Amino acid sequence: MNPIQDYWLDNYCPANGEVYGQIPNSTKEDVENAYIAAKSAFPIWSQTSLEDRSRILIKISELLENNLQRFAEAESNDNGKPISLAKQVDIPRAASNFRFFGNAITQFASESHESVGQDAINFTLRQPIGVVGCISPWNLPLYLFTWKIAPAIAAGNCVVAKPSEITPMTAYLLGEICTEAGLPRGVLNIVHGLGSTAGQAIVEHPDIKAISFTGGTATGAHIAKVAAPLFKKLSLELGGKNPNIIFADCDYDDMLKTTVRSSFSNQGQICLCGSRIFVDASIYEKFKKDFIAKVKTLKVGHPSEASTNIGAMVSKPHLEKVLDFIETAKTENGTILCGGNKVVVKNYEHGYYLEPTVIEVASNDCRVNQEEIFGPVVSIMPFESEDEVLKMANNVKYGLSATLWTNNLKRSMRMSSQLQAGIIWVNTWMMRDLRTPFGGIKASGVGREGGFEALRFFTEAKNVCIKY
Numbered sequence: 001m002n003p004i005q006d007y008w009l010d011n012y013c014p015a016n017g018e019v020y021g022q023i024p025n026s027t028k029e030d031v032e033n034a035y036i037a038a039k040s041a042f043p044i045w046s047q048t049s050l051e052d053r054s055r056i057l058i059k060i061s062e063l064l065e066n067n068l069q070r071f072a073e074a075e076s077n078d079n080g081k082p083i084s085l086a087k088q089v090d091i092p093r094a095a096s097n098f099r100f101f102g103n104a105i106t107q108f109a110s111e112s113h114e115s116v117g118q119d120a121i122n123f124t125l126r127q128p129i130g131v132v133g134c135i136s137p138w139n140l141p142l143y144l145f146t147w148k149i150a151p152a153i154a155a156g157n158c159v160v161a162k163p164s165e166i167t168p169m170t171a172y173l174l175g176e177i178c179t180e181a182g183l184p185r186g187v188l189n190i191v192h193g194l195g196s197t198a199g200q201a202i203v204e205h206p207d208i209k210a211i212s213f214t215g216g217t218a219t220g221a222h223i224a225k226v227a228a229p230l231f232k233k234l235s236l237e238l239g240g241k242n243p244n245i246i247f248a249d250c251d252y253d254d255m256l257k258t259t260v261r262s263s264f265s266n267q268g269q270i271c272l273c274g275s276r277i278f279v280d281a282s283i284y285e286k287f288k289k290d291f292i293a294k295v296k297t298l299k300v301g302h303p304s305e306a307s308t309n310i311g312a313m314v315s316k317p318h319l320e321k322v323l324d325f326i327e328t329a330k331t332e333n334g335t336i337l338c339g340g341n342k343v344v345v346k347n348y349e350h351g352y353y354l355e356p357t358v359i360e361v362a363s364n365d366c367r368v369n370q371e372e373i374f375g376p377v378v379s380i381m382p383f384e385s386e387d388e389v390l391k392m393a394n395n396v397k398y399g400l401s402a403t404l405w406t407n408n409l410k411r412s413m414r415m416s417s418q419l420q421a422g423i424i425w426v427n428t429w430m431m432r433d434l435r436t437p438f439g440g441i442k443a444s445g446v447g448r449e450g451g452f453e454a455l456r457f458f459t460e461a462k463n464v465c466i467k468y
């Protein structure tokens with residue numbers, strides 16, 4: 001063991017497989033120091049007026065927008081995603097997160113209940129919790145990091161936050177911007193490092209009273225086990241295995257174009273991707289032909305090239321994991337209709353590239369349809385009836401999102417109410433309104449983010465009853 005060497009973690013660039021930086025592998029002591037800083041900032045920040053908090057959050061948002069190119073390059077370099085995606089989606093959304101919660105906090109109200117006949121009135125105070133922990137994953141690094149931090153600080157909390165050790169760069173840059181925007185010292189404390197050490201220290205900390213986590217289901221289960229006996233508030237956004245259900249009466253061209261996106265955006269590394277595609281048997285063969293033809297046009301390439309549709313996978317171990325799933329599919333009578341192989345990109349031979357892959361599965365019970373792959377891999381299979389597809393869609397441990405393609409209003413209402421998922425999209429995918437509740441059921445998580453739900457999570461409700 002070399003304590004100096006072990007304190008630093010290599011940071012890889014997925015596009016070329018090279019180490020391009022190092023981050024601290026923060027220890028329990030580092031987390032304690034972050035907590036102390038947060039605790040000392042809390043009395044002032046929690047009493048800072050809503051107008052001042054709002055102004056600072058909106059300033060952070062503006063600075064992110066002003067630095068779009070720099071942040072997008074950093075995100076793409078760190079994660080492997082096409083720079084075009086980082087520029088159009090990740091960084092603008094991170095900016096929106098701050099702007100949205102900067103505005104939302106000025107509109108957040110609490111309840112009052114008049115106890116008629118008892119000469120009393122109850123009102124609810126919504127007070128910040130204190131020091132809270134935010135832990136985020138590598139797939140949408142700044143987007144998800146800020147989706148937690150923005151409501152937490154808007155509500156008057158101070159934060160100890162850990163980005164994924166696999167994609168630390170934009171969180172580091174965010175720290176600079178927050179300082180420039182005038183966020184007081186100690187309000188946001190970013191610690192870098194491994195989940196098993198720095199992350200675990202946040203979750204175990206007896207005085208960090210709430211944890212907002214996005215990541216894998218197994219990690220979420222572990223966090224819940226550690227946090228529950230400490231009586232922490234928990235928000236867990238976990239994995240998905242989302243059905244994309246296509247009926248014959250849909251707007252076919254729109255469906256086809258969006259299904260390519262919902263399958264392969266961000267190399268399929270979004271918990272909302274529609275990884276199980278179920279197609280009305282009457283259009284199955286046509287869909288199969290058209291879909292594969294479109295998928296074959298997607299260009300796998302270096303993330304910095306404008307023509308790239310599919311960039312690099314986030315890490316070598318993750319690439320290997322996804323390839324293992326493709327091998328598993330073959331042993332389960334799956335047919336690889338296209339893709340399935342690593343891609344060697346000229347001049348970037350050590351990058352982690354994978355073809356977009358479509359697998360025709362014989363049954364919904366196979367591992368490929370039951371486990372989260374989290375890569376550019378989707379399965380397709382036909383269905384005969386609404387009842388059959390509903391059963392298959394729900395027959396999975398996850399319950400994050402579902403997409404329905406149909407112009408039949410009654411059917412969309414019927415199915416929306418019966419699908420076991422926290423988010424249903426009808427004739428669209430990943431259309432986001434930041435006011436809406438966001439989250440899953442079953443193994444996809446606990447609690448909701450977004451809008452006032454997030455502000456409720458990051459506050460404690462205290463009821464005051466006054467007799468008059």
Ligand SMILES: NC(=O)C1=CN([C@@H]2O[C@H](COP(=O)(O)OP(=O)(O)OC[C@H]3O[C@@H](n4cnc5c(N)ncnc54)[C@H](O)[C@@H]3O)[C@@H](O)[C@H]2O)C=CC1
Pocket residue numbers: 135136137138139162163164165193194195196198199200201203214215216217219220222223237238239240270271318321372373374
């Ligand atoms: N939102 C989602 O649905 C996501 C799902 N995943 C799934 O999870 C699988 C594993 O990916 P990982 O990178 O290992 O994700 P992960 O769940 O281990 O990592 C997410 C975050 O949790 C932290 N973390 C890990 N262990 C922790 C612990 N004991 N205490 C506190 N924090 C901890 C990590 O450092 C990271 O910041 C992926 O293959 C994918 O299937 C991964 C990322 C996002």
Ligand SMILES: O=C(O)/C=C/C=C(\O)C(=O)O
Pocket residue numbers: 137139140144147214215237269270271272432438
């Ligand atoms: O809030 C959103 O728009 C998207 C969230 C996506 C995830 O939580 C994920 O992919 O992990």
